[in-house]
Amino acid sequence: MSLGLQRGVCFADKHLHHQALRRIEQADREEAMPLEDGLGMRQLAKALFAVVVARPAKAVTEGRMRSSGPRTPSLQTGRWTTVEAIAMVDIAHWTCPTCKVIVTTPFCARCGEEPIAPRTLTLRGLVEKVIHALTSIDARAARSARTLLRHPGELTLAWTSGVRKPYVAPFQLFLIANVLFFALQSATGENVFSSSLDSHLHHQDWSELAQSFLSQRLVATNMTVEQYEPLFNSAVVMNAKSLILLMTLPFALLLPLAFLREHRPFMTHVVFSLHLYTFLLLLFCAALLLAKLSALLGLGGLDAPMVDNVLSMAILMMCALYIYLAIGPVYGAMGARRTVKAIVLALAAAAIVLGYRFALFFITLFAS
Incomplete structure (x- = not known):
């Protein structure tokens, strides 16, 4: 399945691309409608546009798509969930547990630490980490x-x-x-x-x-x-x-x-x-x-x-x-x-x- 990186879109469903643009226009007319998880409509709409349209293609070329949380949309729906979009916004500012400094990148520039996502602490997250480590070593x-x-x-x-x-x-x-x-x-x-x-x-x-x-x-x-x-x-x-x-x-x-x-x-x-x-x-x-x-x-x-x-x-x-x-x-x-x-x-x-x-x-x- 082509991910359409050459067109600047990280998935095949173009409908979500236009939907994100419409939500930004709607948010410009409405004042930050609060959601259940505390993220305003305008902020979420811009986050969705930045995450699912512009940021993935650039992040792939710069090798910045590696993080403990999910970074790719569902292959079945081609869409990001609200929790995943919020996780991507929150990763912009986090405190490195080792260096105790505020970091604005997916990895700490000093020690290479990455933010802990809730999924990392689950059994499924552990299995994914083990599989990634084994296949990475084998390939290298x-x-x-x-x-x-x-x-x-x-x-x-x-x-x-x-x-x-x-x-x-x-x-x-x-x-x-x-x-x-x-x-x-x-x-x-x-x-x-x-x-x-x-x-x-x-x-x-x-x-x-x-x-x-x-x-x-x-x-x-x-x-x-x-x-x-x-x-x-x-x-x-x-x-x-x-x-x-x-x-x-x-x-x-x-x-x-x-x-x-x-x-x-x-x-x-x-x-x-x-x-x-x-x-x-x-x-x-x-x-x-x-x-x-x-x-x-x-x-x-x-x-x-x-x-x-x-x-x-x-x-x-x-x-x-x-x-x-x-x-x-x-x-x-x-x-x-x-x-x-x-x-x-x-x-x-x-x-x-x-x-x-x-x-x-x-x-x-x-x-x-």
């Missing part, structure tokens, strides 16, 4: 993920430039990817970060060092490997989920060294790092699905060296490509230096992932 998350994957660097550039309303915050987007990754890891039974004790002892580059430290830990706790292994395996999964943010910090510290001449604020490096590792988590999600498919086909999962090596190389190449495309718009990198920096930073990101798994072993070993 989908838009953020799409921009992250299709246009590397633009999401970082938009966030650091102040364009933040259409997108999810970098840390929040990272957490969403984190939840998705660990949900898939649990569903597929494959492990990327939370490697088992047996994997640390026999299938990692630091296996000899791990065996040495494990022996010392078993002596200190007076336990056997069979007794300690279940404790370690359950603890490492929890630590991998809660400490995964640690990967982003070393990379954020490397970026100022790689782009010394650009003099970007440190927050730019932090946001870039969060977006990069969000992208890597999404790549790991795809790798988990491919590893599970490979296992179903009889080729083995991530425990098979061939599958692990192929997926690792693919992730490394995709990481380098993402960094190459992203550092252009964010840091203005160009030419051969852009290629070299992309390769070096991709190798650094991979090293940080391996270092994170290595750190998880020692954190879990001495904390469990």
Whole structure:
């Protein structure tokens, strides 16, 4: 149903438009006839004209239609009720409960507070708020993920430039990817970060060092490997989920060294790092699905060296490509230096992932 904003009318029923004009003319001839709710005929007529004819079209373009009270006419009748019209008039002057100042806009300019309408305190109002919050987050998350994957660097550039309303915050987007990754890891039974004790002892580059430290830990706790292994395996999964943010910090510290001449604020490096590792988590999600498919086909999962090596190389190449495309718009990198920096930073990101798994072993070993 067209709302007719181009014609300056917020609904299709033109009859109400002319009716409002007639009521204003009638009110000019009559002296403010009092209504049951205490609003004069002249004031109400002008309020109706301002609310249902002129104000909505302008408010839509300025993004000012968001308030806790109803702002749109009924889709069945195309008309505003008297209570809704009065609510729109009353919103012109209200006192912010937080700042204790008189406000003449739908939102407080200091803190963003909005006036409380009676409908907000009802069950229906609560349900509407919850539905709006959920759908708003979903829409922004989908838009953020799409921009992250299709246009590397633009999401970082938009966030650091102040364009933040259409997108999810970098840390929040990272957490969403984190939840998705660990949900898939649990569903597929494959492990990327939370490697088992047996994997640390026999299938990692630091296996000899791990065996040495494990022996010392078993002596200190007076336990056997069979007794300690279940404790370690359950603890490492929890630590991998809660400490995964640690990967982003070393990379954020490397970026100022790689782009010394650009003099970007440190927050730019932090946001870039969060977006990069969000992208890597999404790549790991795809790798988990491919590893599970490979296992179903009889080729083995991530425990098979061939599958692990192929997926690792693919992730490394995709990481380098993402960094190459992203550092252009964010840091203005160009030419051969852009290629070299992309390769070096991709190798650094991979090293940080391996270092994170290595750190998880020692954190879990001495904390469990």
